[in-house]
Amino acid sequence: MIRPTKPEDAVALIDVANTIGFQPHEIEALGKMLADYFGGNTDSDPFWITDFDDKDGPVGVAYCEPERMTEQTWNLQLIAIRPDHQGQGRGGKLLHYVEETLKARGGRMLLVETLASFERTRKFYAKCGYEEEARIRDFYTAGADKIVFRKVLNAA
Template sequence: MTEGDLPAIMAIERATFPYDAWSEGMMRGELAEQPRTRHYVVALVDEVIVGYAGMAAAADQADVQTIAVLQAHQGTGVGGAMLAELLREARRRCAREIFLEVRDDNPRARGVYEHFGFEEIGIRRRYYDDGTDAIMMRKKLDG
């Protein structure tokens, strides 16, 4: 992902996360940390950005920062492909585990994460701006 992708990214961000979308400034801040501590990717279909994902990595730990896919492309494997790329990058950076938070009211995303081996480790009450709880998940990474 580059700054040139931001117009498309921000449109997806606002559509996917209407209550707690990141600002463009927040996204620019994340991109400014590439490749030092961040890794962001976009998903293209017919040369159009339909999703994006990013992670942070420090020492032996990584965190999925965000994954978003346009509604019309959800359930097509786009999110899973981006998550697989984040996991590859986390391993490349020698992370031993990777964490994420997912909305309690998003069973589709939770199912994807469970399919990739993430396990629930806790709950962050009223984590999201609309008061929804976050399910904290972790995946241990093999070498």
């Protein structure tokens, strides 16, 4: 079941991030983002979505926020499925839910960023209808390029 994230999901969602390899400083930032979101301490209109399994609780998460100074362009900052629940189509369903949520809000375009070295991730976005829009060389560190994917949601 995919649904809006609830405050009681936070610990499990941080665990999801931990199981997919988030670094300690990234886990700390994620915890702060969730706390700010549920505390109403954000200056934008982000949203969190949880993939909830009846047996295992929260097993996936997506976080999306609007791009400042744009007309309904959004950025998918995080999408993750716990490794023991991957390969079941959950990521595609979660991404589709995000897209439908954005369309209902009038969202025009969704951007997604990933590392060039994440071939599986890049294939996932291509399979979901995203096109590679940009590459920023050496963005994360020397030799670690950032790839930006784009999908038009509501062509106006």
